[in-house]
Amino acid sequence: MKRTFVVLFLLLFVSTATAQEAITGFTPENAKKQLTLEKAFEAKLNTDNLDQWMRKMAAEPHWVGTDYGRENAEWIQKQFKSWGYDAKIETYHILFPYPKVRLLELTAPTTYKAKLTAVPVEGDEFTGQGDALLPSYNAFSTDGDVEAELVFVNYGIPKDYEELDKLGIDVKGKIVIAKYQGSWRGIKPKLAAEKGAIGCIIYSDPQDDGYVRGDVYPKGAFKNKTGVQRGSVMDMPTYPGDVLTPGYGATKDAKRLDREQAPTITKIPVLPISYEDALPLLEALEGPVAPNKWKGGLPITYHVGPGPAKVHLKLEFDWQLTPAHNVIATLQGSEYPDQWVMRGNHHDAWVHGANDPISGMVALMEEARAIGELARKGNKPKRTLVYCAWDAEEPGLIGSTEWVEDHKEELQRKVVAYINTDGNGRGFLGAGGSHSLQQMVGEVASAVIDPQKGVSIKERRSAVNLVNGGKEEFELYALGSGSDYTPFIQHAGIASLNLGFGGENAGGEYHTIYDTYPHYTRFKDPGFQYGVTLANTAGRITLRLANADVLPFAFKPWQATVSGYLDDIMKSCTEMRKAIEKHNNMVDKNVFELAADPKKPFVRPEKKEAVPFLDFTPLQNQLAALETSIQTLSEADISKLSMDKRVKMNQKLMLAEQALTSDAGLPRRSWYKHQIYAPGFYTGYGVKTLPGVREAIEQKNWNEAQEQIGVLAATLKRFHAHIDEMNNML
């Protein structure tokens, strides 16, 4: 037993051994068994199931609250039961707006009434379901009835407003029109409202999402002129989930905020439109020609405004408490029933959602089916598996968030890790998550074969990175937001992963009526080869976490990555200082005014506050100290470890991620507890690493930046103590 552990810990904490059979967290003997099990698992995966299940679940629209959505949940529950899982539906009662009135019209200098309807296309019967299709809108836009001059604000992100400042253009009292992309959509109305706009229109420009990219549906995969991207604009960077029950479960009898007080509903009405509807509006703008980078793919000269185009936007929603049905399916662990490995994917869609989310959902189900079958034949996982099919992800990660909030205390005690998937397609592995899991995920990626090229998915990912000028090494990306891992990692501090394939599945169907079975099987993953590859990848990861002798967390990659984040921040701080010095010098020399074209709008730039020298040493010292401890842990002679200690060690490993959270959470958004990863306050999905410090610097809030350095150092100190507690067990 003792000798076993020497080898075991060496495998765990030192870098991956060379022999193919060596896998992190397993004794050599158990590694062999595990790899045999994984091969048996892989052999059971069948593309036909994915195909059939997608046909079934994506046959009709199934957003939260629909009968078809509930039927899907019940059907999923039934499937899980048939595979030997203990499956239940947990329902929350969430606020969900359905669009009653949607009016957008150009009222000057000419008139145009926006159609707001995508057309059915030949060869895709699903697009012809008429009134059954959810009208295009942005969920959690406030009600409103506004009329004002229009201003084109590019993507409507912070640097676009800097450009508007240079042009001397103010959006106060105006309605803005912004292109989709450049940030998560919810940032656009949030920022527009902060700048004083009274309404916001979002459209898909053909350059980013239309004919410029490729042939449009149904000839090709891309967005035709009538397609509209639906989507939530809830202020998720403040908190996701039900807008009325922040931080706790939206159970039937939960105390709720008044809707008028809900801070995550937008301040101004916002509506998404097609590029066909955007064209007359943009064409009617005058004022300065848009900066070159703002110009899109419509056959017009893009102007910024304001006006003479004037628009009238009227939106009314039916705000109802709506049931959201999460399916929770459990397969009890044979050795550690109170250690849960969790897997999840949402089941609700905006319309049919063949790609988003059903392509991921059917992969998860096939994975669960195969594992259930293996379990029935005597290969029960050692730890408990919990498979989840979330409802109401689309309007704001609501199903998963309410569930995590509701069960937070138990989850923080029991969950080893949460593995998320969502839409999936042909291409390369994209894997994000807690960097303590990077080594294990890399090992699994070495074991899974790419269905098109016959090499490992890791090798293919590496080839793509190299061709695009990136690194050869396998790395996890850092998680921001955008799917159901958010409540797990950001709020509960549970180590999480997000997995998916893509890169050869481009299209314009996202959140439109065109995300259908015919579109998916023509353009996204014909034959479901990558659906099965996702099941294979996520399933192996799940099984490794479930069966590992010692949980396969490795902190050296974590240390290297987090040190890199700090280096980044310090470098960007220095660059910001230099750039501001240069700028101020140029202002002093009147260079901007001398260079400016007197026939174009010009606002003389102001001098900017100099960037102070921040004291990063608390972070540098903590990371240096941590490095030593992590090195110790990875090199230690742990031959003296008893079985009892091993159980305790696993317990400590599970909880390590939670040591990276702080109860107070991030400034102005206490729901976000994690101190290493968060979605950006002004990017929405895009991650900000070391967010407290990084965002304070980006916002030039120097006092807060110094304060957050202290907060983060204290978190790292707690994490260090946690690592040292493990070292003390050795």
Place this chain on the structure above:
Amino acid sequence: MKRTFVVLFLLLFVSTATAQEAITGFTPENAKKQLTLEKAFEAKLNTDNLDQWMRKMAAEPHWVGTDYGRENAEWIQKQFKSWGYDAKIETYHILFPYPKVRLLELTAPTTYKAKLTAVPVEGDEFTGQGDALLPSYNAFSTDGDVEAELVFVNYGIPKDYEELDKLGIDVKGKIVIAKYQGSWRGIKPKLAAEKGAIGCIIYSDPQDDGYVRGDVYPKGAFKNKTGVQRGSVMDMPTYPGDVLTPGYGATKDAKRLDREQAPTITKIPVLPISYEDALPLLEALEGPVAPNKWKGGLPITYHVGPGPAKVHLKLEFDWQLTPAHNVIATLQGSEYPDQWVMRGNHHDAWVHGANDPISGMVALMEEARAIGELARKGNKPKRTLVYCAWDAEEPGLIGSTEWVEDHKEELQRKVVAYINTDGNGRGFLGAGGSHSLQQMVGEVASAVIDPQKGVSIKERRSAVNLVNGGKEEFELYALGSGSDYTPFIQHAGIASLNLGFGGENAGGEYHTIYDTYPHYTRFKDPGFQYGVTLANTAGRITLRLANADVLPFAFKPWQATVSGYLDDIMKSCTEMRKAIEKHNNMVDKNVFELAADPKKPFVRPEKKEAVPFLDFTPLQNQLAALETSIQTLSEADISKLSMDKRVKMNQKLMLAEQALTSDAGLPRRSWYKHQIYAPGFYTGYGVKTLPGVREAIEQKNWNEAQEQIGVLAATLKRFHAHIDEMNNML
């Protein structure tokens, strides 16, 4: 007298003195006189003259051979005579093609006949002159009648064909359609023919030259959907000028090549079209979607082809010997009549040419008028001034080239420098030329005031550079080709300058029927303020060269610049070596194939020949030795120099540029004698510095590269000897 010379040479060879009154090449006393003269000159400049003369000369189309063109030449001659110049017309007889048949039609899968006609616009009567307007065509396209499948080749430059190779697409036997821009237009049919294409269509894409840039004419300055850019496609990088008389003047009785043998007429027919005419052709293409960087501003998905679009292109020209009338106006120098300072601008246009070339022509005339007036009042220039109005620049720099070839021997003895101008507009100084003149031009730029901002044009240029992330210091750009300086500097080795203002004069009128007086005065230089500023700048440069006690050549800036060119080349060689090593390594690892999408065209890249280590030491040693001699010349105590030696020194200074030429010229294009500057063989206008060496490396012709290093080193040695002869006079 002796003391004078100490100061004099210090001014000449050391950097510019700080006192405003100190100017390179003048004794303090003469500097004062010169600055007084320049002020008097400036005071005489009158925008009204420019306005009137443009109205006159741009009233009707006046391409070479037209009656209106001849009348303009005669009128210019008359003006010069009235200002006291000895003015004559020197006529050459050049081959010039006039379009008889222009047919372009889509023949499959649908049909479309190209209109090939720009429409008249309201508010611009000149655009309504109907048949008097020259039909749109590319001069020196060969006759042809071809029909074939179409291939879209982006800009049709070398790297675009590399991209086509990756897609496995060959243009052999096809007709290519290329966007204007990315290179000089003549490169497109040249390269297409080298690749086996049988026809070439060039169009203006709205992204580069149309509504994407700004509002179109007549609402704004940019190209409307019917505008077509005319222009020469003669193979000027081989030799410019008359295609039948390479290297010698196209006099009446000159021996001429057969047209069929003329190497600079294109090998395949080529026709320019509007984006209105291009749209149905591009829309009919299938095959791979164009790479992202190739996509333009038309509202379509750009495909590469080949086919199914098939086009029929038929072109026939009337090939006539046509008289080209150069106006040569001389003002005899009072002290050094055999030292000529030359000024030139062309007078022929494609259509009305209000901007190109009349805006530059009227500035030159106003400058000459003012100088003539000063001369009549006793301020005769010390050296002879020769003002030239060139004909037939548009079809291939023909008027100037024939004249230079015809008078080469005399010019090489007598010309101090040639100063060129061409189209001009609102904005910032752009000055290119021989770097031995950089110091003097910089001093003049300090003395001329920007009409919009009230600071010197040098200061404004510097502000623009800084705002665009460039250098604060004033620098000349290196001359490639594109206007009449080419025969002077590239062929005869005469120090040259090219001057113009721009940057706030964007538009789409270039070589179209929209380059008219109304367009010019609305969008290019309303009020002719920059026309007069150009006259002021070029006039002061001319007067300084004419009156300098010692010619204001300074070689330290030359040395620094040329050393920079060598550093560039060595660096790019190293980068090329590294890139090829990386590429070959990736080919070995099969990375490209692993990364490729199996559903898209893919050609496995080949390994490339490794870049050898070239021996640059001959150039490094020559430049190092030169640096010492140039330092000596600039620091020397030349107090012992006699008046006689001063005359000899001036003679040596005049001829220094010629020491940078070699009789053999560049490989495969012996007309180009200059060893420091040449237009690129595959860029056309774009300069290649140290061209023999640089282009051999770019073409991966390693033997030739090493050989050209030797040739260039020998040239630098001759130049060094020339500098040392001056040192020996000290």
